[in-house]
Amino acid sequence: MLKLGKRLTFDEASVIIGNHFSDIKDKLLNTLQLHRLSENQPNNNHLIIASIDQKILELKPVPFYTAVSINDNKKYLKYLFIPLSIILFIAIIAPAILREGTNSFFKYDEYIAPKAPFSFAVLNKNLTVTQGDDITINLKLSGDELPAEIYVEDGKNTYKLQKENISKFNYSIKNIQSDKKLVFKGGGFSSSGFTLTVKPRPELLNATATLNFPAYLGKKTEQVANVGDMLLPEGTRVTWNFKTGQSSSILFILNGIENNLKVEDNESAFNATIKNNSKYSITPKNQYVTLRDSLSHQITVVKDQVPGITVEEKPDSVSNKALYFSGQVTDDYGFSRLSFKYNIKENNRIVSSFAKNIAIKSNVTENTFFYFWDLKTASAKPGQEIEYYFEVADNDGVNGAKVTRSEIKTFKQPTKKETAEQVNASNQALKQKVQSAIRLANTIEKESKKVAESLIDKKQISFEDKKQIEALLNKQKQLDEAVKEIKEQNDKNIQQQEDQKQTGELLEKQKQIKDLFDNVLDEKTRELLQKLQNLMNEKNKDQTQNELSKMQLDNKTLKNELDRILELYKQLEFEQNLQTDINRLNELAKEQKELAEQTKNKKQDNESLKQKQDALNKEMKDLKDDLKNLEEKNKSLERPNPFENAEKDVQDIQKEQQDSKDALDKKDSKNASQKQQKAGEQMEKLSKKMSDMQQQGEEMENNLNAKELRRLLENLLTTSFDQEKVMLALKK
Structure with missing residues (x-):
């Protein structure tokens, strides 16, 4: 680099390399020579460059070990014996020198504490904790010399450990949120680092519920935030929506059935239709933590109640086969129908049925109703039985309409024999009442005559006379009541005979007798009683006597009329x-x-x-x-x-x-x-x-009636002629 000393040329270097690697020899030198030749002839170097490319392909990578000759270097192995013997001697006598010396070499990125006369040992089997949990680290010292106090370096802070005895200490950490590296110190020495690993805790951040009520309730959808315990109508569709933190799934347990819900973007959902009281729990989970942070809640279901019905029955005042009903139906949500039903039974077997719906308001919780029923429309045969009742159904859209019946009542259509017996008994009762009224009228006739005659020779009405007249008036009132009862009994008998097939002639006779009973006691008789009462109080003897005579005649007429009606009634009874x-x-x-x-x-x-x-x-x-x-x-x-x-x-x-x-x-x-x-x-x-x-x-x-009519007309003519003769005689 500094260009000091003699440098090798490329050709010299290629020769040296060729000598050490037999595969290269002069190939590298030839390539260098061709390169210089191409530089000298730049205009005609295509063939030269092609030759260079071919040489380069031949100069493939050559292993380095082929340049070293083992045989040539064996002569130098004797010089390694002395250092190797020294290393082996140290390893036997003091191995710690080699071990500790090399430890810092291999762990170059870690702090190597000075060797202490004692050792630090953490007794906790596992230094892994869930986020947010607490942990107590138990430390034990062992060695010849132990320090009196131990400290822990927790990040930038140092804390003193709680001493249990001379060799045991503990350190508590609350609400751990992240990993920690702890180093224990004591007596001027430090331990190696201990790593406290924190696993993320799955969290349920929020839970809401959407309540879709059964359609028949008519209630709008509701949203419930921070859902917990719930009170729901039966059949409500509940959709839970969850927001989580550090969770991969949610274990949703409903009535003991586990449902694993997948969490995506920290959100998850579950839905179910609730029909009975239920219990559910929510447990967020992840791949690290198996501990459960569950929330358990109760769902109370309000069942749709059965409808109620009350009915009051009243018979018609005119016909014993006409019934009036009034009633009330109630329910917690509403109704689907109200029906009147009856079954016709024969020998405990239903032979026909009937049902009719009654109009009511369906979307209210209470209805009042009225119904009229004519039993004749049932067309029950003699001996058959009619059982009848009202039936109300609610509008339960979850389980189907629930039905409640009113009290089942029965009407037994009498057999032909029973009908005949009832008619005969009623006829007998009527005849007895008529006969009793005839006897009473006869008694009043005789007693009124007797009292009237006793007043002839008296100047005024005495106390005893007054008592006798009052007794007569009471008997006359009793007679009036008896005649009323006869009329009512006759009307009742006519009702009983409605189902019997009668000819038009019999019905006409029945109507005539009814008219006779209705008119047998006219308004004049009642006026006579009132007038007689007033005269008696005024002690008017003469007029009282006259009125008593009228009473006598009236009762005689009444007795005769009742006799005639009774005989007509007997004849009608026979014909019927x-x-x-x-x-x-x-x-x-x-x-x-x-x-x-x-x-x-x-x-x-x-x-x-x-x-x-x-x-x-x-x-x-x-x-x-x-x-x-x-x-x-x-x-x-x-x-x-x-x-x-x-x-x-x-x-x-x-x-x-x-x-x-x-x-x-x-x-x-x-x-x-x-x-x-x-x-x-x-x-x-x-x-x-x-x-x-x-x-x-x-x-x-008919012949007898014609004869009676002829005799009556003859009597009228005779009487008329007799009256005419008397009038002519008086004129003379």
């Missing part, structure tokens, strides 16, 4: 019962023939056919009893109807029915069908016979 029995007989004949056809075609099993025949046999027995009662009622009339007991006809029918049942017991379907058909035909004949008797009775009644 006769018509009912004819109708029943026609229906029995139809059913008997239908059963004969079923038996013939074997459409049903033998046991079912026997049960139906037994039912018809029982119906015929009941009809036989009714006909016997009808005969007795006819005999009790003042003018009995031309009614002949059909007992022999009934017995013939019953024999055919029994024969058909016996044939069914023997599984003789053909014979049974013939007997059933014959029984049905006999029923039709008996029905026609009774209809003829009914028509004959009506004709006889």
Whole structure:
């Protein structure tokens, strides 16, 4: 570099290199010579440059070791024996000299502390801690000479360690946030550096929830910040959104089910539909820390409650088959429908059903409703049962509408026999009330006559007379009430007979009798009672006597009118019962023939056919009893109807029915069908016979009414002529 001494030329150097490397020899020298030649002939050097490139390719890299000859240098190995012997001797006698001397050479970038008469040993198995945690470092000294105090160099600060005993010390660090390099010092000596490694702690910085409520609730979506415990309607869709720090994933546990959520850009999310009380926890994680910093919360679910219903039922004041309902339905959110339903059952089996929706407001929590039901629209047959109720359904859009029923009530359509018994009982009650009213009117008539006669010879009304008149007035009031009860009983009886098939003529007679009951006690009678009360208080003897005479006549008229109405009512009752029995007989004949056809075609099993025949046999027995009662009622009339007991006809029918049942017991379907058909035909004949008797009775009644009318007209004419004669005699 300083150009001192003799320098080798390129040619000389190439010769030396060629001598040491046999592969090169004179190739390098030739290349240098060609290079100088190309410089001297710059205009015609293409071939020279090509030759140089070829020489360069031949001068490929040559290993250096080929320049050293081992054999030539073996003679110098004897000079290494002396230094190697010295090194080996030191290694045996004092190895620390070699070890410590070379240590600083190899660890050139570390501080090598001076050798102390004691050693520092950290007892902690692991100097790795999670960010934000606390750690206590336990240090132990060992050696011949131990210092009394130990300090730790923590960055730029130095702290004294807590001494436990002569050889043990500890140092606590709170809320570690980053890695630390610690050096312990004591007695003028320092330890090597100890590195405290801090692993990042995963953090949940923020958690929010979006609440999507079930659509039927009509509530808007809500956002909940810093979400924790929640109170939710059933079926709410919850979407949790998380913001994290130093986290790679989130462990979200819902009701014991683990869900690993991936964190991207420090954000993650999870959603679920909550239907029951739930518990959830949120645990952020990363690849370093397995410790959990979990947040656990409770979700309380408010279930959709079942709807409630209350119903009040009131019968119609006119018809016993008309019902009025009023009620109220309640729910926590709203309703989907309110229905009135009824089932018609026969032998504990539903034969038909009906449902009708009632208009209510669906988006309110309370509704009041009213409903009218005419039981006649149900068209239940005799003996069938109607069970009816109201049914309300809420608008639960999560689990489906929940239904609540009102109390199930029943109405039993009486059988034909029960209907007849009820009608007969009501008729009997009416007749008894009429008879009682007749007796009371007769009593008032006699007593009023007696009191009136007692006042003839008296100048004024005495205290005893007043008491007797007051007793009469009380009895007259009782008679008024009795007549009212008779009218009400008659109206009730008419309602009971609404379902019975009656001819137009019977309905007209029923209406006429009703009019008679309604007018049997007119307003003049009530005025008479009030007038008599006033006269008695005024002690007006003469006028009181006159009014008592009027009372006597009025009650006599009332008694006679009630007698006449009672007899008309008995006649109507007989005709109604006769018509009912004819109708029943026609229906029995139809059913008997239908059963004969079923038996013939074997459409049903033998046991079912026997049960139906037994039912018809029982119906015929009941009809036989009714006909016997009808005969007795006819005999009790003042003018009995031309009614002949059909007992022999009934017995013939019953024999055919029994024969058909016996044939069914023997599984003789053909014979049974013939007997059933014959029984049905006999029923039709008996029905026609009774209809003829009914028509004959009506004709006889019409003739009697005509005779009565003729006699009445004759009496009026006779009376008129007699009055005319009296007037002429008075003029003379």
